[in-house]
Amino acid sequence: MPILNADLHCHSVVSDGTLEPEVLAARAAANGVELWALTDHDEIGGQLRAAEAARSYGMKYLTGTEISVTFAGETVHIVGLGFDAGDPQMLRGLEQTRGGRGPRAHEIAAGLAQVGIKDAYQGALRYVGNPELISRTHFARFLVESGVCRDTSEVFRRYLTEGKPGYVPHRWASLKHAVAWISDAGGMAVIAHPARYKFTANEEYALFTEFKAHGGRGVEVVTGSHSAAEALRYGEAAREYGLAASRGSDFHSPDESHTDLGQLPYLPGTLTPVWELLADRIQ
Ligand code: AMP
Numbered sequence: 001m002p003i004l005n006a007d008l009h010c011h012s013v014v015s016d017g018t019l020e021p022e023v024l025a026a027r028a029a030a031n032g033v034e035l036w037a038l039t040d041h042d043e044i045g046g047q048l049r050a051a052e053a054a055r056s057y058g059m060k061y062l063t064g065t066e067i068s069v070t071f072a073g074e075t076v077h078i079v080g081l082g083f084d085a086g087d088p089q090m091l092r093g094l095e096q097t098r099g100g101r102g103p104r105a106h107e108i109a110a111g112l113a114q115v116g117i118k119d120a121y122q123g124a125l126r127y128v129g130n131p132e133l134i135s136r137t138h139f140a141r142f143l144v145e146s147g148v149c150r151d152t153s154e155v156f157r158r159y160l161t162e163g164k165p166g167y168v169p170h171r172w173a174s175l176k177h178a179v180a181w182i183s184d185a186g187g188m189a190v191i192a193h194p195a196r197y198k199f200t201a202n203e204e205y206a207l208f209t210e211f212k213a214h215g216g217r218g219v220e221v222v223t224g225s226h227s228a229a230e231a232l233r234y235g236e237a238a239r240e241y242g243l244a245a246s247r248g249s250d251f252h253s254p255d256e257s258h259t260d261l262g263q264l265p266y267l268p269g270t271l272t273p274v275w276e277l278l279a280d281r282i283q
Pocket residue numbers: 016041068134135136137152153156157252
């Protein structure tokens with residue numbers, strides 16, 4: 001049933017969102033979400049709280065995470081849905097992936113110091129809810145609050161993307177490992193917001209075919225990161241590659257996110273929704 005208000009992508013203070021899992025659940029329920037997943041970056045520490053809160057609001061729930069992967073020199077995000085949140089291989093893999101974030105944050109701060117922005121590491125830490133999960137988003141919030149930029153997208157444009165002073169090339173998990181952690185734990189791996197990557201046609205083809213070969217089964221089609229045209233394009237890609245389609249707002253914060261929980265177009269009826277293949281994983 002594609003006509004379901006499912007929101008299978010969002011972030012809490014356990015990664016780089018600004019709301020607690022329970023507050024997100026309340027907001028999702030108020031917006032009419034029927035099936036929800038909290039997908040914090042490289043972290044599943046909020047899953048029990050999210051699942052319990054979902055139950056209390058009468059929403060169905062799928063476990064979730066969004067794993068940072070390096071593929072063809074770019075960072076790609078792989079969403080995991082419906083896995084066993086106690087799976088030891090998954091827990092170890094995510095812990096390893098998070099492990100790179102501390103040293104990287106110090107390097108980001110060093111880059112910013114070179115252009116005169118002092119104490120950015122301590123500054124970013126003030127916005128961090130989970131000490132293991134310091135992200136560029138926390139630096140962006142610090143730079144906005146301290147008046148360096150007007151909003152977080154300006155910070156990314158001027159300071160935190162490739163070629164800019166606070167950009168640090170970083171090696172995340174491999175595609176193969178991320179898909180295996182999710183699949184071996186009984187879940188489904190989903191390519192997050194495919195239109196966001198700056199791939200050539202060949203690189204994108206490689207991403208989709210290798211993802212499938214490793215056991216990946218889904219792709220985000222309707223997301224807060226896609227325009228209507230991009231949703232159409234990746235709906236086509238889902239059919240071409242034989243992948244199920246997912247839907248999620250990628251909501252981070254009421255002040256920063258333009259797409260609110262559950263407030264996005266339904267999936268086209270011609271696609272197989274991920275929740276049809278995950279029926280036995282829904283809580
Ligand atoms: P990190 O995992 O530390 O590299 O941070 C990536 C996060 O930064 C993403 O998950 C988004 O939440 C945020 N982000 C990336 N690009 C932008 C942008 N252009 N504007 C605002 N936020 C962004």
